[in-house]
Amino acid sequence: MTSRRWLSLLTALLVCSLLAVSVSVSLRGVPVAEASQQPSPGNNVPSFDSNRAWEHLRHQVSLGPRPAGSAALNSARRYIIEQLEKAGIQTRQQIFIAHTPLGEMSMGNVIATIPGRRRERIILGSHFDTKRASDFRFVGANDGASSTAVLLELGRVLKPRTHEFTIELLFLDGEEAVNWEWGTTGADNTYGSRHYVDAARKAGTLADIKAFVLLDMVGDRNLVLRRDQQSTRWLVDTIWSAAAMLGHGAVFSNEPTEVEDDHISFLRAGVPSVDLIDLEYPQWHTAQDDLDHVSARSLQVVGDVVVASLPAIAKRAAQP
Ligand code: 1BN
Ligand code: ZN
Numbered sequence: 001m002t003s004r005r006w007l008s009l010l011t012a013l014l015v016c017s018l019l020a021v022s023v024s025v026s027l028r029g030v031p032v033a034e035a036s037q038q039p040s041p042g043n044n045v046p047s048f049d050s051n052r053a054w055e056h057l058r059h060q061v062s063l064g065p066r067p068a069g070s071a072a073l074n075s076a077r078r079y080i081i082e083q084l085e086k087a088g089i090q091t092r093q094q095i096f097i098a099h100t101p102l103g104e105m106s107m108g109n110v111i112a113t114i115p116g117r118r119r120e121r122i123i124l125g126s127h128f129d130t131k132r133a134s135d136f137r138f139v140g141a142n143d144g145a146s147s148t149a150v151l152l153e154l155g156r157v158l159k160p161r162t163h164e165f166t167i168e169l170l171f172l173d174g175e176e177a178v179n180w181e182w183g184t185t186g187a188d189n190t191y192g193s194r195h196y197v198d199a200a201r202k203a204g205t206l207a208d209i210k211a212f213v214l215l216d217m218v219g220d221r222n223l224v225l226r227r228d229q230q231s232t233r234w235l236v237d238t239i240w241s242a243a244a245m246l247g248h249g250a251v252f253s254n255e256p257t258e259v260e261d262d263h264i265s266f267l268r269a270g271v272p273s274v275d276l277i278d279l280e281y282p283q284w285h286t287a288q289d290d291l292d293h294v295s296a297r298s299l300q301v302v303g304d305v306v307v308a309s310l311p312a313i314a315k316r317a318a319q320p
Contacts (some may be wrong), residue, residue, distance in 0.1 A: 045160050048153055048303035050296040056083065056149035057219060057299070060128070061139045061291060067132035068098070068174040068191070069105045076128055077108060080152065080171050084112045087156045089169070094199065098191040100178040109192045110171035112155060116163035120208045122313060123168045124306065126151045126215045127175030127192065127262060136287040141294045143284065144176075146219025150303050157307060164314045165210060170196065175216075175262050182260065186268075193262035197269045210317035211235055212266040212273040213309075218302040219294035220278045224250075225302075226257035230264065232272040234316055239274060242309040248301050276302065 059079060060066070066073040077093070084091045094109040110128075113121075126147035130140035139145075151169050158167055174191030182189055200206045213235070218225070227236050243252035263273040283289045 046157050048157050048300060048307055050153075050300035050303065052156065053149045053153040053299040053303060054296040056152045057141065057145045057294065058291065060145035060148060061141050065133070065138050066128070066130040066140065066144065068100075068107050068129045068176070068178070073129055073173070076148075077110060077171075077173075080110050080128065080148065083152050084110075084155055084169070087159050089114060089155050089159055094196065096191075096195045096199075098174055098195070100174075100191070101188055102178050105174075105178075107173040107191055107195070109173050109196055111196075112169040112171075114155070114158050114163065114167040114169070116166040118165050120210050120317070121166040121168045122210055122310070122317065123170050123212045123266075124151060124154060124215070125170040125172055125193070125212060125262060127172040129173050129176055129192075131176045131285055132178060133180075133285070133287075138285070138287060139290060141290050142217045142219045142278075142281060143289055146217065146294055146299060147215035150215055150218060150299050150306070153299075153303055154306060157303070158310075163310075165317060167310075172196070172262055184260075186264070189260075190262050190265050193265035197265045197271075201269065206269055206271070209266070209271045211313050212263060212271050213239070213306065213313070214261060214263040214273065214275045214277075215302065215306075216261055216275060216277040217281055217284070218276060218278065219298050220281045221293055221295045221298065222280075223278055223295075223298040223301065224253050224280050225276050225278055226253050226255045228263075228275045228277065229256050229258045230267060231274040232267070235272050235274040235313065238312045238316060239276070239305060239309045242312060243301075243305045246304055246308055248305060251298075251301050252305065276306075 063072045063075050066076050081091050089112045091112045098105045098107045128148040130144040131138050172192035177189040179188050240252050261275045263275040266273040283293045
């Protein structure tokens with residue numbers, strides 16, 4: 001064979017292997033066809049990439065069970081901070097002592113700030129701890145990892161954009177009850193959100209919080225998010241309208257539901273709040289809440305809807 005033939009054979013091999021790599025990368029998350037259907041934000045800003053979100057989810061699950069106070073949760077917290085800093089987002093930890101049925105426990109929220117034109121803020125939240133289970137190995141692929149993964153990817157997407165309101169990404173510790181039963185909200189659960197709200201009240205910044213959007217269990221393969229009846233009506237309507245506009249009406253169902261979660265701490269303090277949560281998850285609080293029962297496609301839908309909702313939330317929040 002001539003050297004020219006050798007060269008074209010080598011080039012063909014190189015192109016084939018590059019194509020193989022890109023196909024395998026897209027297969028881990030959303031297929032190429034789906035990715036190309038995402039709305040274009042314009043101005044060269046990144047759009048939500050569920051391949052990246054999937055990697056954040058997978059990494060958290062690889063750390064194993066992550067109950068409040070565990071070494072694995074410390075690693076998860078370090079990972080969250082590392083990823084936010086990589087995206088150029090200023091981050092701080094809010095460490096506190098929680099009084100739990102197991103005694104005093106050190107916990108820590110992570111607060112990341114994307115500055116807007118105004119100091120007042122819109123908060124996007126997720127808990128990153130997993131349920132403490134003594135009888136089985138609980139890794140919380142959906143319950144803990146999915147919403148945290150979406151929030152991390154939202155950080156990368158929202159950082160280069162301009163915002164009227166400051167956007168805060170709030171990673172909450174200690175959402176899960178230490179005892180197996182949840183009990184009543186504000187007893188043995190939602191430690192991180194209760195501490196955050198108390199601290200904001202003491203700092204005199206509670207009135208600066210224009211809205212709180214909580215994500216929880218948003219990775220279910222068969223994702224269905226119902227309208228939580230305790231959530232603030234205008235926030236629910238705003239997000240569900242954006243979902244309908246994007247063609248995600250089947251995921252954002254108009255059926256009602258009711259749930260106790262971290263948003264209750266904010267609602268009690270008078271902050272307009274909403275919980276995007278899928279309660280129809282058969283693997284909830286079982287050993288099967290694993291990678292087989294979550295999907296990158298669900299992360300993509302939720303990420304796209306939150307991004308699309310933010311301008312309308314800000315518009316409403318700007319009203320006197
Ligand atoms: C969400 C994830 N929750 C716990 N893990 C809150 C909840 C409490 C959901 C009671 C349903 C019932
Ligand atoms: Zn849970």
